[in-house]
Each structure stands twice: as C-alpha cells, then as structure tokens.
Amino acid sequence: ELADFEPHAPPSSRHKTVHGSFLTQAHIVARTSLGKMVRVSFYADMIGKDNVAWANYTVDDSIAFQLKAKVSKVIEDVTLMNSYSSLHVTTPEFEITVTPNSFHEERNVAALHHRLDVQLKLRVAEKSMAVAPHGIIGQAWDKDGKAINGETDNFPTSGEFTTYAMAKGAIEGMPEDYKMASKYATDFKFSRFGLTTAAPRDVAKLVAAGELNTPKAAVVSDLVGSTEYNFSKLP
Structure with missing residues (x-):
C-alpha cells in the first residue's frame, strides 16, 4: 500500500519525505492433499494497539471463519494457527508466518498504523522438492x-x-x-501452483x-521473506 513517511524527524539535517509503500495485506491459498482449497487473509488495518493478530479463512466454498488469538485450525495436512500476534500457515513443505508491526523508525506514516512482515520456511530439503518454488520470494530456492542481490533504493541525505x-x-x-x-489468484507467468513437477529457474x-x-556465496538458510527496511541506517 502506498504511503508517505519521514525516516528522520525535523529539524534533523537528514529529514526527508519518502513516498514509498508497505505490505498491509497477506492472502494465502493452500491445497490440501485431498484437494480442499484453504484461503486465508490477514489485514494490517484490523490490528489494534495490543498487536493481536486477526485473520479469517475459508475452506472450499464455506463461509468465512475468524481465526482468533491463540487458536489453531487443522484442515487435513494444512494447519492455521494464530499465536496471538502472528499468523502461521503450515503445509507439508512450507511454514508461512505473517507478523504485524507498528511503525517506529518510520514517522508520520500517512493513514497506516501497522505493516506486515512475511517469512517463509522450508520444511523439507530443498533438493528433494519435485516442484521448485517460484514467485518473487520462492524463486530464491x-x-x-x-544469494542474488537485487536493486535497492539510493536514498538522498535530505529532501x-x-x-x-x-x-x-x-x-x-x-x-x-x-x-x-x-487476492486469491494463483496464476502468473511463473506460477507453480497445481504442478506435479517443475525445475528451478536457470540461474546461469x-x-x-x-x-x-x-x-x-551466502549462509545457507531455509528461511526467506520480506521484512521492513532498517530506516535508522539511512543517510
């Protein structure tokens, strides 16, 4: 979601107005081993001052159910758990964690009070996967x-x-x-959803x-994800 904010408070010589964006919604689709479709949504604007996570979900064409704090729901081999302040979605191959955070380094964020951080963890050996993941995050496996580093913003000192x-x-x-x-679409140019075999991207x-x-070369990890930029390190 687009939002303006200030990394440094005036009258700092580093004061700047940034026109940027934050992750404020997370929508997850998982198919169980028996073919049920589980759809989960998490909205940052539903988070209160106590940082209690709030999510809803459906199974196939069911009505939407609320997943309250410290509640879990098992749908065959897919588990949904709200651990008070984070949503965890676990499948045989992945664990996805969505965590809301209030703004600290980002000042005067227009119209928003929380952002979402997302983390994905492999639950199986990467080389054992018949379907290599893709997507903005998944292709890292x-x-x-x-590791491959992409383009980053070059922030000015002020302005x-x-x-x-x-x-x-x-x-x-x-x-x-x-x-x-x-929000629940699964089709895009490099989609792997529903496939039984797929090779990883051809890096070379x-x-x-x-x-x-x-x-x-990088420290090998089974975690990838999206977290907020550390604005305290800006010029």
Missing part, C-alpha cells in the same frame, strides 16, 4: 545455495524521495510478471542474459 527499487537483478522477468488478478542462463546479477 533455486537449489544453488547462493523528497520516491522509492523505485523492484528487485531488478534478483528476479526472473519483470515486476509486472508477478501481478495477480485478485539468466545471468548470461543480463537478467540476474551474479550469485554470491
């Missing part, structure tokens, strides 16, 4: 054990700035290739074509 970085150099294709038609080919930056 490309079975080479290396007015509009963010522009869209992970160029770290993702296959263009940002618009990942745009979804609706994409690097040679200038689409990806050169991979670098």
Whole structure:
C-alpha cells in the first residue's frame, strides 16, 4: 500500500519525505492433499494497539471463519494457527508466518498504523522438492545455495524521495510478471501452483542474459521473506 513517511524527524539535517509503500495485506491459498482449497487473509488495518493478530479463512466454498488469538485450525495436512500476534500457515513443505508491526523508525506514516512482515520456511530439503518454488520470494530456492542481490533504493541525505527499487537483478522477468488478478489468484507467468513437477529457474542462463546479477556465496538458510527496511541506517 502506498504511503508517505519521514525516516528522520525535523529539524534533523537528514529529514526527508519518502513516498514509498508497505505490505498491509497477506492472502494465502493452500491445497490440501485431498484437494480442499484453504484461503486465508490477514489485514494490517484490523490490528489494534495490543498487536493481536486477526485473520479469517475459508475452506472450499464455506463461509468465512475468524481465526482468533491463540487458536489453531487443522484442515487435513494444512494447519492455521494464530499465536496471538502472528499468523502461521503450515503445509507439508512450507511454514508461512505473517507478523504485524507498528511503525517506529518510520514517522508520520500517512493513514497506516501497522505493516506486515512475511517469512517463509522450508520444511523439507530443498533438493528433494519435485516442484521448485517460484514467485518473487520462492524463486530464491533455486537449489544453488547462493544469494542474488537485487536493486535497492539510493536514498538522498535530505529532501523528497520516491522509492523505485523492484528487485531488478534478483528476479526472473519483470515486476509486472508477478501481478495477480485478485487476492486469491494463483496464476502468473511463473506460477507453480497445481504442478506435479517443475525445475528451478536457470540461474546461469539468466545471468548470461543480463537478467540476474551474479550469485554470491551466502549462509545457507531455509528461511526467506520480506521484512521492513532498517530506516535508522539511512543517510
């Protein structure tokens, strides 16, 4: 969601107005082993001052159910759990955690009071996956054990700035290739949803074509995700 904010308070010499964006909604779709479709939604604007997580979900064409704090729901091999301040969605291969956070380093955020941080964790060995993940985050599991850094915003010391970085150099294709038609849509250019086999992105080919930056050695982790920029380190 687009929002204006100030990383440094006036009259600091580093005061700037940033036109940026924050993650404020998370929508997850999971298919159980027997074919049931589980759809879960988490909204930052439903979070109160006590940071209590709030989510709702449906199973196939059911009515929407609320997942209250410290409540879990098991639908075959998919588990939904609200651990008071975070939503956890667990499937045989993944654990997805959505955590709301209030704004601290970001001052005077227009119209918003919470953002969402998202973390994905593999529950199986990466090399054992018949369907290699894709998507803006999922493609990081490309079975080479290396990291690729994409474009980042170059903030000025002061003044007015509009963010522009869209992970160029770290993702296959263009940002618009990942745009979804609706909140529970699963189809996009590189979608793996519903497939029984799929290879990871061809890193060597994409690097040679200038689409990806050169991979670098990294500490191997089964976690990837999206967290907020540390604005305290800005110039």
